[in-house]
Amino acid sequence: MTGRRDMLAGAALIALALAMIWGARGFPSIRAMAYGPDLFPNIIAGGLILAALGIFLEAYRGAAPGTDDEGPDRRGALSFIGIVVLVAGFAIFLPILGFHVAAALTLLMSTRIFGGSWILGAILAVSGSIVLHYVFYSFLRVVLPWGLLAPVAW
Structure with a gap:
């Protein structure tokens, strides 16, 4: 059960990160700078995707730590x-x-x-x-x- 839940959480985080990237595309560009206001949301979304992939892949391989009977x-x-x-x-x-x-x-x-x-x-x-x-x-x-x-x- 934990593996399925972790895979679902990883997939949800990837979806959230992709929504962040899509939302940041609409930010206006600034001509005086080489980067715009979408830089930090995209960096955060990239990190979130990497973390979510790690969660998803560990759960898929069955290497996710812990079981449901451990308690909180x-x-x-x-x-x-x-x-x-x-x-x-x-x-x-x-x-x-x-x-x-x-x-x-x-x-x-x-x-x-x-x-x-x-x-x-x-x-x-x-x-x-x-x-x-x-x-x-x-x-x-x-x-x-x-x-x-x-x-x-x-």
């Missing part, structure tokens, strides 16, 4: 809920805290949710938010909200 995984469910809350919190508090603080807190807490230490989380939070800011600001020319750090914005 409590830690996995709590991790999933924690990530959903983090993403929602990031979206809600981004205008108030600013990108740098919100990204750092999100990276720190996601590291902790998945079992990383506070030190590793702090290192990833600081370095990750700086690297993400640099990529978005310098390469993609996306203006990010500064929030609490507005007095030191450059």
